[in-house]
Every structure is written in C-alpha cells, then in structure tokens.
Amino acid sequence: MIEKEEKPKKKSRREFLKELGYVGVGTLIGGSAIFAGVNYDKRKKQVDRIKVLTAENELIEIEKNSGTAVVKSKKEILTYLQKEGREGIPGKRWVMVIDLSKCKNARKCMDACQSAHHLRPEQSHIRTHKMQESLDTPAYYMPKQCQHCDNPPCVAVCPVDATYKRPDGIVLIDNERCIGCRFCIAACPYSARYFNWTKPLHDAEDKDKDYNVELNVPQRKGTITKCLFSADCLREDKLPYCVSACPNGVFYFGDENEDAVTNGTTKETVRFKKLLEDNGGYQLMAELGTKPRIYYLPPKGKTYPFQDKDKPEAEEQLENS
Amino acid sequence: MLDQSKSEVITTDLLKHIRLNKSFIIWLGILGISLIVCLIAYVDQLKNGLGVAGIRDYVSWGLYISNFVFFVAVSLIGMLMTAVLGLLKIKWAAPLTRISEIIAFAFAAVAGLVIISDMGRPDRLIYVLTYGRVQSPIFWDITVVTIYIVISALLLYLPLIPDLKICYDKLEKVPGFPRRIYKALSLNWTGSVEQQKIIKKSIKVLAILIIPVALGIHTVTSWLFASTSRAGWNSTIFGPYFVTGAFVAGCAAVIIGMYFYRKNYKLEEYITDMHFDNMGKLMVLVSLIYLYFNLNEFLVPGYKMMKFDAIHLNEIFSGGHAFLFWGTQILGLILPIILLLFKKLRKPFPIMVISIFVLVGAWFKRYIIVVPPQEHPYIPIQDVPSVFIHYTPTLDEILITIGPIILSLIIITVLSKVIPIIPIQEALEDLEESKEQGVRGKR
Numbered sequence: 001m002i003e004k005e006e007k008p009k010k011k012s013r014r015e016f017l018k019e020l021g022y023v024g025v026g027t028l029i030g031g032s033a034i035f036a037g038v039n040y041d042k043r044k045k046q047v048d049r050i051k052v053l054t055a056e057n058e059l060i061e062i063e064k065n066s067g068t069a070v071v072k073s074k075k076e077i078l079t080y081l082q083k084e085g086r087e088g089i090p091g092k093r094w095v096m097v098i099d100l101s102k103c104k105n106a107r108k109c110m111d112a113c114q115s116a117h118h119l120r121p122e123q124s125h126i127r128t129h130k131m132q133e134s135l136d137t138p139a140y141y142m143p144k145q146c147q148h149c150d151n152p153p154c155v156a157v158c159p160v161d162a163t164y165k166r167p168d169g170i171v172l173i174d175n176e177r178c179i180g181c182r183f184c185i186a187a188c189p190y191s192a193r194y195f196n197w198t199k200p201l202h203d204a205e206d207k208d209k210d211y212n213v214e215l216n217v218p219q220r221k222g223t224i225t226k227c228l229f230s231a232d233c234l235r236e237d238k239l240p241y242c243v244s245a246c247p248n249g250v251f252y253f254g255d256e257n258e259d260a261v262t263n264g265t266t267k268e269t270v271r272f273k274k275l276l277e278d279n280g281g282y283q284l285m286a287e288l289g290t291k292p293r294i295y296y297l298p299p300k301g302k303t304y305p306f307q308d309k310d311k312p313e314a315e316e317q318l319e320n321s
Numbered sequence: 322m323l324d325q326s327k328s329e330v331i332t333t334d335l336l337k338h339i340r341l342n343k344s345f346i347i348w349l350g351i352l353g354i355s356l357i358v359c360l361i362a363y364v365d366q367l368k369n370g371l372g373v374a375g376i377r378d379y380v381s382w383g384l385y386i387s388n389f390v391f392f393v394a395v396s397l398i399g400m401l402m403t404a405v406l407g408l409l410k411i412k413w414a415a416p417l418t419r420i421s422e423i424i425a426f427a428f429a430a431v432a433g434l435v436i437i438s439d440m441g442r443p444d445r446l447i448y449v450l451t452y453g454r455v456q457s458p459i460f461w462d463i464t465v466v467t468i469y470i471v472i473s474a475l476l477l478y479l480p481l482i483p484d485l486k487i488c489y490d491k492l493e494k495v496p497g498f499p500r501r502i503y504k505a506l507s508l509n510w511t512g513s514v515e516q517q518k519i520i521k522k523s524i525k526v527l528a529i530l531i532i533p534v535a536l537g538i539h540t541v542t543s544w545l546f547a548s549t550s551r552a553g554w555n556s557t558i559f560g561p562y563f564v565t566g567a568f569v570a571g572c573a574a575v576i577i578g579m580y581f582y583r584k585n586y587k588l589e590e591y592i593t594d595m596h597f598d599n600m601g602k603l604m605v606l607v608s609l610i611y612l613y614f615n616l617n618e619f620l621v622p623g624y625k626m627m628k629f630d631a632i633h634l635n636e637i638f639s640g641g642h643a644f645l646f647w648g649t650q651i652l653g654l655i656l657p658i659i660l661l662l663f664k665k666l667r668k669p670f671p672i673m674v675i676s677i678f679v680l681v682g683a684w685f686k687r688y689i690i691v692v693p694p695q696e697h698p699y700i701p702i703q704d705v706p707s708v709f710i711h712y713t714p715t716l717d718e719i720l721i722t723i724g725p726i727i728l729s730l731i732i733i734t735v736l737s738k739v740i741p742i743i744p745i746q747e748a749l750e751d752l753e754e755s756k757e758q759g760v761r762g763k764r
Contacts, residue, residue: 122706123378129703144700157548159459160445160452179448180371180441183459185381187549191698195381195441197372221370222441285699288550317632317701 077210082176085213085231088166093256094148094229095169096243097275099297102250103128103141104304112245113145117225118202118217123194125227126242130306130314139306139314140299143250145242146171146192146227147284147292154184154193163224169256169293170229174213178223185224189288193226239264248303256293331748335741336491338586345738352731359724362717363438371441374718377709379702380695384714384722385439386545387687390563392432392725393466393542394683397564398571399425399473400535401607404528413599415751416591416743420582421575422477423742427732428574429470429538431725438721458544465537472531478506479524483746486510499739539564546690552629553694562614568607569654570683573676576600578733580673582742591743594668601667604679608658615650632697641711642693645685653682 051061072080110124117125126145132138148171155165162177163184185193199221200206206218214231230240238244243251243264254261254272262269275281279297286292306314366373376383402421406414437443453460485507489500510516540560547559556562576597583592622630623638637646657675660666666675692712696702702710714722 122709127704129701131701153549157457157459159454159457159463160448161454162452177445177448177452178442179445181439181459182381182441183457183545185378186546186551186554186695189550189699191379191700191702194378196370197377198370313701313703316703 074210078176081210081212081214082174084235085172085174086164086166088168088170089231089234090168091257092168092234094234094293095254095256095261095272096148096229096240096294097252097261097272097281097297098143098294099250099252099279100140100142100299101297101302102248102304103143103299104248105130105141105307105310106247108245108247109143109242109251112241113227116230116241117215117228118200118206118219119194119225120201123225125192125194125225130310132314132318135315135318138299138302139311140302141306141310142296143242144190144192144284145294146188146229147190147290147294148227148229150291150293151289153187153189153290157183157187159183170231171226172213172228172231173216173224173226175216175220175223175225176211176213178220180222180224182224189285189290193224195224196221328749328752331752332487332491332745334588335591335743335745335748336488338737338742339488339492339739340494344585345734349731349734352727352734356724356727356731359720359727362720363724365717366438366721367443371439373715374721375708375712375714376718377712378705379698379709380692380712382439382691382695383712384688384718385435387684387691388722388725389432389435389439390542390687390691391570391684392428392435392729393539394563394567394570394687395574395680396425396427396429396432396469396473396571397535397539397567398575399429399476400531401568401571402575403476404531404535407528408525412751413596415747417575417579417596417600418480419477419740419742419744420578420737421571422473423733423736424571424574424578426470426473426477427729427736429466429473430732431729433466433470434728435725438725458541458548461541462538462545465534465541469531469534469538472527472534476524476527476531479520479527480744480747481740482507482510482520483512484741484744486512487745488741536564539567546694551694552627552697553633556618558614558617562611562618565607565611565614566683566686569604569611570680572600572604572607573679573683576604576672576676577680580669580676582737583669586742588743591748597669597672598664598667601661601672604676605658605661608654608661608679612654612658615654629697629699633694636697637689637693642689646689649682649686649689652678653686654679 049061049063051059053059105128107128109126110128113119113125114121114123119125126143129142129144131140131142148169150165150169152163152165152171154163155171158164159181160177160179162175162179163171163173165171180195182195185195196219200219202218203221209218211218211220212232214228214235216225216228219225230238230242233240239253239262240251243253246264249263249265251264252261252270252272252275253264254269256272259272260269261272261275275297276295280300281295281297283292283295362373374383374385376385399422402414403418403425407418437446440446449460449463455461485503488495489503489507492500492503495503540563543559543563546554547556549555579592579596579600583589619634623634626634636642657679660675661672666672696710696712
C-alpha cells in the first residue's frame with residue numbers, strides 16, 4: 001500500500017483524500033478478487049501442482065506449468081547428487097533380514113541387481129552361495145551382498161573417503177572419488193566388493209548420464225562397485241531391487257527405528273525384533289566385530305530342498321578341513 | 322712423500338670409473354630399450370584398465386603389490402648399513418655405505434612408482450593428499466615412504482659433498498658443464514674444520530632419524546595386510562616378520578652390487594674378500610632372525626589349524642603354492658644359511674651366486690605372502706569365471722612388474738657412473754688415521 005502515499009504534492013488535501021479512497025477501495029477489491037481466484041484455481045487444478053525440493057533442501061509447492069525449468073549445469077547436478085548421497089535419508093536406520101529357509105536359488109535378485117546397476121554378467125552385488133558348514137550339517141542357499149556393517153573395515157582403510165558410512169546405515173561408494181587401490185577389497189571379509197577391471201558394460205550409453213552415487217551408475221572403469229541397499233529406491237520410498245524381485249519371500253527390508261520390516265514378495269510388514277526373536281536371527285560372521293546391518297534367519301524347515309547337483313560346490317570349502 | 326702418492330693412487334683409483342665407456346653405453350642401452358617395452362605395456366594398461374593384468378575381484382592384489390613389498394624391503398638395507406653399522410662404528414662397513422645408500426635410494430624412489438602402477442585411477446593420485454584420511458594405512462605408508470626417500474637421498478648426498486669437490490678438482494677431462502655441476506653440488510666445500518664438524522653432525526642426526534623411519538616404512542607396509550581379517554594376513558608379528566625379511570633381501574642386493582662394482586670398476590683393493598666375508602656373516606645373522614620369525618608365522622597357526630588358517634596353510638604347504646613356498650624357504654633361506662657358514666663359500670663369486678638365490682627367493686616370498694591368502698576368503702568363491710579363481714599373471718602384468726626393476730637398475734647404474742662408489746674422503750681419512758697410528762706405534 002505504500003505506493004498510494006506517493007502523490008503529486010500540488011494537489012489539494014480534499015482531492016488527495018478522495019483519490020486515496022478510490023485507490024484504497026480498488027486495491028482491496030482487486031486484491032481479494034485475486035486471492036479468491038488463486039484459491040479457486042488451487043482447488044480446481046490441484047493435480048497440476050507439484051512438490052519440488054529446492055537446492056537449499058526446502059520442500060515447496062509450485063504449479064506444474066508455472067515453473068520454468070532451471071537449466072542446471074552438469075556440475076551442479078553432480079554436486080547436488082553427491083551431497084544428497086553423502087547425507088542419506090534422515091531419521092532412518094535401514095536393515096535387511098534374509099530368510100534362508102525360503103531361498104531356492106532362483107537368482108532373480110541377482111538379475112534385478114545386475115540390470116539396475118549396469119553390471120557385467122560376472123559381477124553382481126548380490127550372489128546366492130551354496131553353503132555347507134561341515135560334512136554332517138545340511139547344505140543351504142545363502143544370498144550374500146555387502147553387509148553394510150556398522151563397523152565397516154572397508155571404510156576404515158579407504159585412503160580418500162571414497163567409501164563411507166551414512167547416518168542411515170548404508171555404506172556407499174563414491175566413484176567420483178575412488179582411486180582404485182582396492183584396499184577395501186582386501187579388507188572386506190564378506191568378499192562383497194567388485195572392481196571395474198575393464199570398460200563397464202554400458203559405458204557408451206551411460207556416457208552422458210549424471211553420476212548418481214546412490215545408484216552407482218554410470219559405472220566407471222578403475223573404480224569399485226558394490227551393494228548400495230538400492231539407496232535410490234529408498235529415496236523414492238520403494239523397496240530395493242533385489243528385495244522386490246525375489247519370488248520366494250526371502251527378503252525383508254525396513255527401518256530399525258520403526259522396528260518394522262516389509263517382505264518384498266508378500267508385502268507383509270512385520271515387527272523387526274520379533275521376526276529375529278521368533279526365528280533365531282543372526283549376523284554373518286559377527287565374531288569379526290563388523291556389526292552387519294543384514295540379519296539372517298537360519299535355514300530351518302526349508303521350503304525348498306537343496307538341489308543335489310549343487311552339493312559338490314557347497315562342499316568345496318570343506319575339502320581341507 | 323710416500324703417503325702423498327698413496328692418497329693420489331686412492332683418489333685416481335676411485336675416480337677411474339667416472340668416464341663414458343662402451344660397455345656402460347651398451348648396458349644402459351639394453352636397459353633403456355627394455356624399459357621402453359615395459360612402458361608400452363603400461364600405456365596399454367592405462368588405456369584398457371587394470372583388466373589387462375591377471376588380477377580379478379578375489380585375488381585383487383597380485384604381482385604389483387608383491388613387487389612393491391619387495392622394493393620397500395630391499396630399500397631398508399640403507400638403514401642397516403649406514404645407520405646401524407655406522408653408529409656402532411663398525412669400520413669394515415664404511416666403504417660399502419655408498420653402495421647400500423644408492424641401492425636404498427633407487428629402490429625406495431621406485432617403490433612409489435610401483436604402487437601407482439597398481440592404481441585403477443592413477444589420474445586421481447592427488448586425491449590421496451587432497452582427500453587423505455589419516456586413519457588409512459595407505460596414508461601412513463605414503464607419508465613414511467616419502468620421508469624415507471628424502472632422508473635416504475640426504476644420507477647419500479651429505480657424505481658425497483667432499484667427494485664431489487674431489488671430483489671437481491681431479492676430473493679435468495670431464496667437459497665444462499658436468500664439471501660445473503660437481504662444483505655447484507659440492508656447495509663450496511673447502512674441508513675446513515667447521516665444515517667437517519657440521520657435516521659429521523648432520524650425518525649422525527640423519528643416521529639416527531632414519532632408523533625409526535625405515536622400521537616405519539616396512540612395518541606400515543606389512544600393516545596393509547595385517548590390518549585385514551584374512552587368514553594368512555591376520556598376524557600380529559607381520560611388522561618384525563617383514564622388517565627382518567627385508568634385511569635378508571637387502572644384504573643379498575648389496576653383495577650382488579659389491580661383486581659387480583668390484584669386477585667392473587677394478588676395485589679389488591677396496592672391496593676385498595674380507596668385505597664379502599663379513600657381509601656373508603651379516604647375512605647369516607639376519608637370515609637366522611628371519612627364519613625364527615618364519616617359524617612363528619607358520620608353525621603357530623599350523624599347530625592349531627583353525628578352519629580358514631588350515632585351508633590357507635594346506636594350500637602353501639602341500640597345495641598349489643607348495644613348490645614356490647618350499648622353494649623360497651629352502652633355496653632362499655635355509656640352504657643359504659647353511660652354505661654361508663663355510664668360509665670358502667663366503668668368497669666373492671660363491672657368495673654372489675648364493676645372494677642371487679636369496680634375492681630371487683625374497684621376491685617370490687613376497688608373492689607367497691601377498692597372493693595365496695586372497696584365494697580363500699571366508700565366503701566361498703562360486704559362480705565366477707575360472708580366471709577369477711586362479712590368479713595367472715598376464716604378459717602385460719609381468720612387463721609392468723619388470724619395468725620398475727629395470728628403472729631402479731638404471732638409477733643405480735647412472736648414479737654409480739657419475740659419483741665415486743667408494744667414499745674417497747673416508748678412504749683418505751682412514752689412510753691418515755692408520756698413518757698416525759703407525760707413527761704412534763713406532764714411538
């Protein structure tokens with residue numbers, strides 16, 4: 001309303017007050033008309049409004065067609081993705097539970113993982129192993145990926161902070177930073193890390209993509225890749241690729257803080273602690289002190305029998321002991 | 322008058338080899354061409370990635386890392402000869418200090434390059450400084466190796482200053498420019514009492530400093546392995562195990578160097594049978610200590626045979642690596658100890674041959690330490706191509722491994738061609754001393 005006081009000084013007081021009155025009333029009517037219009041518009045075109053996250057991490061709502069697409073440089077996009085990838089998803093502590101009694105070595109998890117992360121056939125962040133502890137104990141299938149340890153040996157030895165632990169529990173690997181020394185491969189007791197020894201599979205088509213640290217695509221020659229708990233899916237409130245690909249209900253995924261995990265096949269959500277309690281959950285090689293974030297349920301009462309043809313491979317480790 | 326001429330003789334004898342001759346040029350040419358071949362292999366690796374080597378996801382450290390450990394090991398001899406023997410005032414070792422310092426410097430400097438050849442992204446080397454994490458053993462390794470290279474270079478250079486002055490004075494045939502370099506590098510050395518005092522003191526300080534740094538580089542190198550939980554690497558004695566092994570390799574390298582310098586540079590009067598004899602005894606001593614650590618390293622887990630240790634030990638005792646393992650232990654350690662107990666075998670030629678066995682054994686021992694523990698991780702290796710399971714070095718990889726060895730030979734060759742290989746100043750001082758003692762003796 002300030003502009004209304006900017007009046008030509010030569011006018012009489014009466015004239016001025018009169019004009020002021022007109023302008024004031026006009027503004028009031030006009031203003032409320034616009035307000036009503038906007039409100040009406042808002043209700044009418046609710047579908048056309050979208051939520052966007054600003055660079056300052058503020059969530060705002062704008063009209064879909066009103067916003068001009070800001071052309072960000074590749075560097076800005078990368079900086080944003082890197083920052084987001086380092087900070088993680090606030091308030092979460094991701095956990096996975098793998099029910100060994102249900103795995104029948106269908107390997108759908110491996111396929112989903114390979115295609116999502118553009119991996120070579122011999123690479124897969126997750127692998128189903130044929131395991132047998134001793135000759136007299138039963139053999140079983142065990143999906144195994146990065147255990148996202150709370151005390152990760154790989155993070156400890158990394159000389160450049162390329163692999164790091166996020167507050168939400170995920171251990172990630174930044175291929176814009178990795179120098180390819182492979183100390184983390186040497187340090188990881190779970191053999192969960194893979195190296196791009198040669199040109200990655202989708203090198204040509206991924207060339208212009210912005211590097212997303214939460215997906216680790218594009219893969220880069222001379223750097224490490226490994227399971228990321230599908231951090232990109234989690235950001236979109238989806239279950240990880242392997243979890244939703246499993247046809248046999250092996251995987252549960254969820255948030256430790258909420259004490260809830262969801263089965264990727266049945267979509268059933270159960271209490272995390274109770275699931276472990278009821279089924280004797282354990283961690284893989286917990287004696288190493290790595291504090292994994294993946295829990296296993298023992299292969300008790302297997303739904304699917306262990307294939308005889310897989311026996312020799314499962315026994316291989318036992319040869320010498 | 323006689324003494325005057327004697328010191329003249331010493332000076333000319335020890336400067337004799339500083340000249341360009343045909344055999345030197347041919348030798349350097351061969352080395353140069355071989356290095357270029359190796360460089361071509363490295364360019365191929367730069368272009369196509371580390372995949373040109375045989376290393377894969379399971380055995381991801383292969384020849385390059387074994388080679389790195391070997392280089393660091395050999396470079397430790399400079400500390401033993403110059404610092405330990407020097408500070409203990411062991412006289413016979415004095416003429417050998419320059420040879421061992423040249424070897425130490427060359428191997429330490431090249432070790433840094435070896436580690437770069439193992440990097441997937443050598444273009445990001447600078448990240449180690451810009452994003453360096455002090456918690457990582459690699460950061461410690463780079464720090465101590467750099468310090469060691471600097472101190473080694475200084476320990477090579479400082480005692481050289483008086484000799485450089487002698488070079489400038491006596492080498493009149495050398496053309497102007499290189500001669501001016503001698504002068505510049507001799508830093509206006511006049512041999513005054515004050516200068517003598519400064520240099521003696523600095524050398525002493527450096528000799529003391531280099532002991533913890535040298536122990537540091539090889540201990541930290543051993544921690545690259547011992548800081549992991551793998552069976553075969555998960556050992557508490559890796560530090561001293563590596564350090565003692567390093568002295569064995571270093572002694573062998575110095576003996577081989579002594580033999581060829583003596584032969585090619587006609588230094589029979591300066592590097593005598595006595596020196597070989599003493600080096601032989603020193604090698605027996607360090608080898609016995611190393612043998613003791615080997616007993617600890619293999620016998621203790623071998624007695625318990627815990628699951629994964631057992632898999633690893635069976636593999637090297639009687640499995641696929643048995644031939645290499647027993648070869649290095651017997652030919653590279655036990656047999657040399659026994660043979661070198663005989664005085665006759667401590668003569669120059671036999672001890673040189675034994676040293677070659679020890680040095681080659683030392684290289685393969687590094688391979689045995691680095692590779693087999695990676696072949697049997699806790700989680701079984703399944704569903705991968707067979708090249709992932711059994712590590713076989715490729716031609717490119719072998720060439721890139723030989724390259725640094727050639728490069729260090731080039732450094733050693735060139736250095737020992739431009740500087741006196743036996744410290745002249747020290748030889749002259751010795752002469753002076755023995756003269757004084759002689760005079761005193763007569764009285």
